Amino acid sequence: MIEQNWQVAETHDADKVESFARQLNSSPVLARVLLNRGIDEVERARGYFIPKIEHLHDPFLMTDMMAAVERIGQALRDRQGIVIFGDYDVDGTTATSLLLLFFQGLGHPVEYYVPDRLSEGYGVSEKGIRFARERGAELMITVDCGITAVAEIEAARECGLDVIVCDHHQPGPELPRATAVLNPKREDCRYPFKELAGVGVAFKLLQALQRHIKLDESRVYDLLYLAAIGSAADIVPLVDENRVFVRLGLQQLLQSALNVGLRSMFDLTSLTGKTIGTGQIVFVIAPRINAAGRLGDAGRAIKLLTSDDEQFAKETAAVLEEENRNRREIDDRMLKEALELIHQNGDPGEENIFVLNSESWHPGVVGIVASRIVDKYFRPAILIATENGRGRGSARSIPGFNIYEALKSCEDLLLAFGGHKYAAGLSIETENIPKLRDKLSQLAGELLTDDMKKPVLRIDSELKFRDIEPTLLKLVQKMAPFGPQNPRPTFLTRGVEIVGSPAVVGRNHLKFKVRQDGAVMDAIGFDLGDKKYRISSGEQDVDLVYVVDENEYLGRKTIQLRVKDLR
Secondary structure, X not given: OOOOEEEEOOOOOHHHHHHHHHHHOOOHHHHHHHHHOOOOOHXXXXXXXXXXXXXXXXXXXXXXXXXXXHHHHHHHHOOOEEEEEOOOOHHHHHHHHHHHHHHHHOOOOEEEEOOOOOOOOOOOOHHHHHHHHHOOXXXXXXXXXXXXXXXXHHHHHHOOOEEEEEOOOOOOOOOOOOOEEEOOOOOOOOOOOOOOOHHHHHHHHHHHHHHHOOOOOHHHHOOHHHHHHHHHHOOOOOOHHHHHHHHHHHHHOOOOOOOHHHHHHHHHXXXXXXXXXXXXXXXXXXXXXHHHHHHOOOHHHHHHHHOOOHHHHHHHHHHHHHHHHHHHHHHHHHHHHHHHHXXXXXXXXXXXXXXXXXXXOOOOOHHHHHHHHHHHHOOOEEEEEEEOOEEEEEEEOOOOOOHHHHHHOOHHHXXXXXXXXXXXXXXXXXXXXXXXXXXXXXXXXXXXXXXXXXXXXXXXXXXXXHHOOHHHHHHHHXXXXXXXXXXXXXXXXXEEEEEEEEEEEOOOEEEEEEEEOOEEEEEEEOOOHHHHHHOOOOOOOEEEEEEEEEEEEOOEEEEEEEEEEEO
């Protein structure tokens, strides 16, 4: 297990902390956490704790937005057919569903197209353009793709199809010549928030459109739950507008009037009636939506999210459940094979990057396995599924190593690539994989220092057990939704005593009790069973890093420390 570097956030002047705590009417602990996250004014704290629709930015600040809504307005007036070109992951399917439900709500003719992951791959395809023309569409809107589809969009234009691009991926050196290109990452875009997911860009388009055609705002805002699911699943920073989408969208997910597709999925996964947070989205809902496109037709997920037929929704949710089960089996087999390849080549700890390939791998699952390898070894990883002389791969990375830029430096070896600094996709001739491995290994060796090869465990504040009380837990819970750039507050307590005998339970979870100054706390470390050797009954002077959590057993709720590391 890789050791983590503990990094305690800087301390603030005690008087400043006390003053801010009084202004917030909260504990100094919470005040210190907020200060460490750059929230140093009461008004900013209010906006943080109570995100509102009013906190969203003006959508017309996004370059090309007016051109986009004017073209859609024309399509609505003239009853022109619209095709939404989506993507097969959760971000893409929720964005497609968002636009589909909106236009259907207006009674406008609209269809969608999602490329087949195995035969077409990612992005705008010739087959999709042909589909739009055969359906008589005059306008195509891409979501979560299109920013690098220069040739494909030119081909669409040549056959009389106008295109609006809604994307959030890194633009290439040339933008497509579309009617409008909506992407906050454009160099010439002054939109104040750059980290929207694809579904977030699609939502901004609808927000602008409803103003342009003077619709009731509820038509768009009632669909926030889709923006919440797509944004949380795409692991975008949960700050600024993403925080508004996810916080308000998660509240909608608690409503009984939720669409029948999600309700069927909630019933099947025992989420009905429970509080839904980002964890439930990322680890329960997203894998099932993703499974549709990884192993088959992603359109099934869109049909589920947009259906009002309860029987169909139940049947489709059950199919996706089975697909997800199959995906997990494939995932486990591929991980085992990947680990064998890694160990065949020597000591994994000596490697700077893993570039692995196999003819037996499923191209729809390589990204998941690459992520698991990054989690295990904290090194960038690229897994490539090869067939008939070509490979399709997914790359995942770590802080400090921009995988998109790394692939860009190797583009002479690639057929195609795209993505962002932490995740990317690629296609390559099989014969070029060894050259890619050598070039990336050299690059990673030059860029990655020893410290960069160790994950950083960021700690918000040191804490005494006497400060842990139900009020603190409630305040921490109000900081949700948690995710990138807004993680659940992590605390460090030094010099605690182990009470009783620690035990390994479940799937390698470490369960024990700890005491400090007479206060005894329950603690559990998920997947930390391998560290049991570090603690024993009566041992003192143990340092714990943890989050304050709540455990419910037989209807009784108690505070529990969810341990992230211990020494």
